[in-house]
Amino acid sequence: MADNHLGEFLRARRAALRPQDVGMASYGVRKVPGLRREEVAVLAGVNADYYTRLEQGRERHPSAQVLDALGRVLQLDPDAHAHLHRLAGTAPSSQFAHTTDRVSPALRQLMDGYPGAPAFVINPTLDVLAANALAQALYSPFEQADNLARMTFLDPAGRQFYTRWSGTAQATVGHLRRAAGFDPDNPRLRKLVGVLSEHSADFSRLWKAHAVRGKTQDAKHLLHPDVGPLTLTYLAFDVRDAPGQQLIIYQAESGSPSAEALNLLGSIHATGRVTADMDERTFQ
Known part of the structure; x- marks a missing residue:
């Protein structure tokens, strides 16, 4: 199975936030730390099933608008926001394909x-x-x-x-x-x-x-x-x-x-x- 870099990143950043960090009340016992998938989806204005597929790697081509919404919900700083777009392939290609370790x-x-x-x-x-x-x-x-x-x-x-x-x-x-x-x-x-x-x-x-x-x-x-x-x-x-x-x-x-x-x-x-x-x- 292909690596799921985007899903891993989304899960990790979701786990780092608490409901109170995003102005939400917390109900019920939380089995895992952080926001629930459904909460992130609601705040970002996307379908919960669609967001689940993103985390699971079953959906790999979100739009730039969806990524921007997720970036706001997950409170990503500029570096992390740009990283999110790169993982999803929506940022201009900047890979160091021709990098060299030779110093001139x-x-x-x-x-x-x-x-x-x-x-x-x-x-x-x-x-x-x-x-x-x-x-x-x-x-x-x-x-x-x-x-x-x-x-x-x-x-x-x-x-x-x-x-x-x-x-x-x-x-x-x-x-x-x-x-x-x-x-x-x-x-x-x-x-x-x-x-x-x-x-x-x-x-x-x-x-x-x-x-x-x-x-x-x-x-x-x-x-x-x-x-x-x-x-x-x-x-x-x-x-x-x-x-x-x-x-x-x-x-x-x-x-x-x-x-x-x-x-x-x-x-x-x-x-x-x-x-x-x-x-x-x-x-x-």
Whole structure:
């Protein structure tokens, strides 16, 4: 049987709402959390049997108007609303069919031109494809800075490094859910979700909630063992010649303790690289 991504999303979002959230009185004992199917159908102005078929995957082609009505009832934010349309095939096709994990030399040169700001490139599944020296230093507490989701949920350093780990975890899963809306059959995404679900109960719980979230400009609150706490903002830029890639640049407020700590971090790791190079030449 074909995957029922749309139905799973509708069920999860329906389960997250209570009658009082939508201004309805609650009658009788509820065997499962959230709104009943009939309640969603009434509020959206659609036939209850039709809505049931949508959840069960027996109806896969709702109109954009029906989806808009369901989005309002389920109180979807803009990211989740767009995700709903993508799952139903009513949004313009934006799948990363031609995405590549190769980072161009020009983009690498651009990142290296920001020595005072951590800069790195990710793909839709949050693989770190390239990073400048300061980004490598920033993520040095991790065993391997290869994938932001794996680092968050499976690396022991994650919960210490991300001081607001719960928010980071929710944002990370929301980003992967959004990526799934663009390309639900992406084999890399399926493999990543499988590994994370198997080894992290927190990831599995958040994944089942079907929350969707795009990149925001929320501050990152980090704790680096070499320089202490860091509060960084960031900007995300789509890479035009490599659909699906994003360039992420972190920055600290000028003159702030975080800016001083970031400068110190760069100096520490630059010194470490010079020492390592000298040692390597000595033994050649």
